Amino acid sequence: MTATTADSAPAKEVTRTPKLIGRRRTSLGHGILHVALIVWGITFLVPLLWMLSTSLKTSGQVFILPVQWIPKNPQWSNYQEIFKILPLTSFMRNSLFVTAMGTLGTVFSSLLVGYSLARLRWPGREVVFAMLVATMMLPGIVTLIPTFILYTRLGWVDTFLPLFVPSWFGTPFYIFMMRQFMIGLPYELEEAARIDGASSIRILTTIIVPLCGPAIAAVAIFSALAHYNDFLGPLIYLSTNDRFTIPLGLQWYAGRYGNFWHLVMAASTVALVPVMVLFFVAQRYFVRGIVLSGLGGR
Amino acid sequence: MAVATPPAATVPATVPATVRRRRPSGVQLAEWRDGWLFALPFILGVLIFWVGPMLYSLFLVTQDWDMLGTPKFVGLGNLRLILEDPLVFKSLLNTAYYTFIGVPIQLTLALLLALALNVPLRGRSIYRTIFYLPAITPVVASAVVWNQIFNADFGVFNVVLRSIGLPGVKWLFEPAAAKPAFILMSLWIIGPQMVIFLAGLQNVPVELLEAAQIDGASTWQRFFSITLPILSPVIFFNLIIGIIASLQVFTNAFVMTNGGPQNSTLFMVLYVYLNGFRLFKMGFAATLAWMLFWIIMVFTFLQFKLSGRWVYYETKV
Numbered sequence: 001m002t003a004t005t006a007d008s009a010p011a012k013e014v015t016r017t018p019k020l021i022g023r024r025r026t027s028l029g030h031g032i033l034h035v036a037l038i039v040w041g042i043t044f045l046v047p048l049l050w051m052l053s054t055s056l057k058t059s060g061q062v063f064i065l066p067v068q069w070i071p072k073n074p075q076w077s078n079y080q081e082i083f084k085i086l087p088l089t090s091f092m093r094n095s096l097f098v099t100a101m102g103t104l105g106t107v108f109s110s111l112l113v114g115y116s117l118a119r120l121r122w123p124g125r126e127v128v129f130a131m132l133v134a135t136m137m138l139p140g141i142v143t144l145i146p147t148f149i150l151y152t153r154l155g156w157v158d159t160f161l162p163l164f165v166p167s168w169f170g171t172p173f174y175i176f177m178m179r180q181f182m183i184g185l186p187y188e189l190e191e192a193a194r195i196d197g198a199s200s201i202r203i204l205t206t207i208i209v210p211l212c213g214p215a216i217a218a219v220a221i222f223s224a225l226a227h228y229n230d231f232l233g234p235l236i237y238l239s240t241n242d243r244f245t246i247p248l249g250l251q252w253y254a255g256r257y258g259n260f261w262h263l264v265m266a267a268s269t270v271a272l273v274p275v276m277v278l279f280f281v282a283q284r285y286f287v288r289g290i291v292l293s294g295l296g297g298r
Numbered sequence: 299m300a301v302a303t304p305p306a307a308t309v310p311a312t313v314p315a316t317v318r319r320r321r322p323s324g325v326q327l328a329e330w331r332d333g334w335l336f337a338l339p340f341i342l343g344v345l346i347f348w349v350g351p352m353l354y355s356l357f358l359v360t361q362d363w364d365m366l367g368t369p370k371f372v373g374l375g376n377l378r379l380i381l382e383d384p385l386v387f388k389s390l391l392n393t394a395y396y397t398f399i400g401v402p403i404q405l406t407l408a409l410l411l412a413l414a415l416n417v418p419l420r421g422r423s424i425y426r427t428i429f430y431l432p433a434i435t436p437v438v439a440s441a442v443v444w445n446q447i448f449n450a451d452f453g454v455f456n457v458v459l460r461s462i463g464l465p466g467v468k469w470l471f472e473p474a475a476a477k478p479a480f481i482l483m484s485l486w487i488i489g490p491q492m493v494i495f496l497a498g499l500q501n502v503p504v505e506l507l508e509a510a511q512i513d514g515a516s517t518w519q520r521f522f523s524i525t526l527p528i529l530s531p532v533i534f535f536n537l538i539i540g541i542i543a544s545l546q547v548f549t550n551a552f553v554m555t556n557g558g559p560q561n562s563t564l565f566m567v568l569y570v571y572l573n574g575f576r577l578f579k580m581g582f583a584a585t586l587a588w589m590l591f592w593i594i595m596v597f598t599f600l601q602f603k604l605s606g607r608w609v610y611y612e613t614k615v
Contacts, residue, residue: 029417030417030419033414033417033419034419036414037414037415037419037425040411040429041425041428041429044428044429044431044432044486045428045431046447046454047432047440047443047444047447047486048431048432048435048443050443050446050447050454051439051443054446062452063451063452065452065457066457067452067454067457109339109340109343112336112337112339113336113337113339113340115336116332116333116334116335116336116337117337120329120332120333120336121326121329121330121333122329122330122331122332122333122334122337123330124334125333125337128337128340128341131341131344132340135344135348137542137598138348138591138595139542139545139546139590139591139594139595140546141546141566141567141570141587141590141591142351142352142355142587142588142590142591143347143348143351143352143355144570144571144574144587145355145358145570145574145580145583145584145587146350146351146352146354146355146358146584147347147351148574148575149354149365149580150350150351150354152365166343166347168339169339169340169342169343169346169347170339170340170343172340175340194325199328199332200328200329200332200336201332204336225434228436229434229436229437229438231436231437231438231548231549231552231553232548232549232571235552236575246436247436247437247438247439248438250436250438250439250442251438251441251442251552251553254438254442254445254553255553258442258445261446264442264446265442265443265446268439268442268443271436271438271439272435272436272439275434275435275436276434278434279431279434283427286430286493287426287493
């Protein structure tokens with residue numbers, strides 16, 4: 001940007017002015033960029049603001065035009081009401097249970113399998129790694145019907161088991177992330193321990209795992225989000241009302257009482273609270289995790 | 299494919315020769331055993347959740363079964379049903395529309411955002427947070443919110459349209475507008491792609507850009523001849539992931555329109571779901587799933603084939 005301005009400046013002043021003009025151009029550019037990003041950012045916030053503001057309206061205020069973005073007399077009681085109408089507490093408990101069990105399983109399996117693929121040498125490892133990459137690419141839709149039949153046979157329908165047991169066997173994507181991270185760790189530490197006769201499991205738990213903090217955080221966060229937000233799984237496997245997870249309960253309610261906009265939005269806001277908390281507590285791991293997952297594979 | 303450091307290089311030179319000769323076999327065997335043992339959950343997982351179901355699904359393709367009675371062998375009957383069912387073709391077209399119009403727009407906007415946020419602006423992380431937030435919102439919650447946003451009378455979209463003198467659109471109630479509405483909604487969830495682009499932009503060497511600048515290359519020239527080629531592997535990654543995800547769109551359509559109006563948002567996975575879990579036509583649903591499976595595989599394969607023409611790898615061996 002500076003060079004182009006410098007070229008257009010009169011030849012005599014070249015030594016003095018270009019920087020100044022350049023800086024002015026840059027700050028102007030930054031200003032324009034800020035304006036664009038603020039406008040774009042506000043549009044991005046509209047749905048969430050809508051959710052929040054509608055959740056605080058009376059059923060009458062909802063349909064008043066122009067839209068009241070900050071409702072007069074915010075109806076905090078909407079939240080009390082939605083907890084009375086819907087068993088939100090048990091939905092939340094179910095969701096948190098499935099999320100916790102699924103995330104634990106994902107972290108456990110991705111550490112174990114990731115370590116094996118990254119740092120242990122054994123015949124067949126390349127084949128298993130190829131399988132990992134292949135299953136990452138395979139569209140899961142093809143197993144939807146047969147796995148449902150499998151769980152029906154096992155008597156697992158209307159239990160939480162189908163929602164978190166597979167995670168204990170490992171999710172290809174997270175194993176891959178963990179492997180990519182572990183490959184980058186220095187070898188010397190591990191080698192010394194191995195010569196001293198330490199077992200693989202000991203090396204994994206005492207040397208490798210403590211170094212994998214960021215990767216574990218990233219895997220845990222993404223897995224937790226995926227389990228909490230999952231809809232198709234609960235939709236297919238859960239049928240009893242008090243076993244619903246938050247997304248399924250929300251869909252169930254919105255499908256029947258969609259006209260109570262303010263209450264539907266209050267329920268949505270409640271559904272959003274756990275992921276927001278997770279996001280703001282662990283924000284820096286999000287970016288790192290996406291980078292790890294997005295760029296590790298190429 | 300990256301492979302762990304070769305074994306020979308890591309054996310310390312100080313180990314006595316006798317130990318070196320005898321020890322490896324024992325240690326190596328233990329390592330083999332541990333390797334297999336640790337990878338076992340995944341190997342079992344592949345067998346239980348992939349290989350088994352896929353084989354069983356192949357069997358289902360030849361069956362007519364409602365999960366209650368005994369399965370009936372129909373040979374290629376399900377395939378014929380697919381060819382005869384106009385809704386299959388419709389759902390294919392809908393999915394293609396959503397994917398091949400939606401994904402390019404998503405990637406363009408995500409790239410624009412990433413380029414803007416790659417500039418050392420004040421408050422960059424705040425912007426990044428705002429653009430990322432929609433991606434963590436539970437899909438059902440966002441579907442429920444967007445349902446209201448698209449409302450013909452009181453939704454934000456039409457309020458804005460009317461305020462600038464345009465007629466409102468019955469977004470989710472008009473076949474011609476429903477798919478564009480879904481694409482609009484998908485443009486709200488570009489945070490992950492944006493962050494991946496941002497990471498990719500870190501790989502663009504500043505020296506190269508500066509050198510080009512000194513040589514008199516314009517901003518556009520620098521973007522198209524330096525930034526874009528270096529970014530192409532990341533664009534490729536986002537494209538593959540975006541298309542695979544988009545071809546399997548389900549939750550939005552299920553929550554917001556359930557396929558309507560007039561089947562204009564009947565996407566492939568939704569149709570699989572409806573056949574399998576509403577009508578219990580297990581054989582037909584499995585066949586549909588296989589069709590979608592092959593479509594996705596062919597597209598992914600084609601993209602890898604074509605990628606050689608436009609994806610630039612710096613460290614090509």
